[in-house]
Amino acid sequence: MATKTITIREDVYERLASEKREGESFSDLLERLTKTEADPLESAGAWEGTTFGETRDEWRKKFDRDAKERRNALSGH
Numbered sequence: 001m002a003t004k005t006i007t008i009r010e011d012v013y014e015r016l017a018s019e020k021r022e023g024e025s026f027s028d029l030l031e032r033l034t035k036t037e038a039d040p041l042e043s044a045g046a047w048e049g050t051t052f053g054e055t056r057d058e059w060r061k062k063f064d065r066d067a068k069e070r071r072n073a074l075s076g077h
Contacts (some may be wrong), residue, residue: 020029063077 016026016029019033020026052053
């Protein structure tokens with residue numbers, strides 16, 4: 001099996017190391033963290049306030065707009 005060496009910042013290494021399970025290699029950890037079994041957008045619209053017709057970009061714009069409104073409300077603007 002071929003291997004690759006990567007360079008990451010110390011803070012990222014520490015975060016990854018804290019996610020490792022007992023006996024798990026970093027390769028196992030990265031495989032587990034990046035494994036996707038289903039498209040998360042398949043369930044779009046399953047939550048209150050979303051619709052099945054929204055695209056990911058539409059949903060992201062709405063999310064960003066709502067987040068900005070919440071920040072403004074909390075800061076008194």
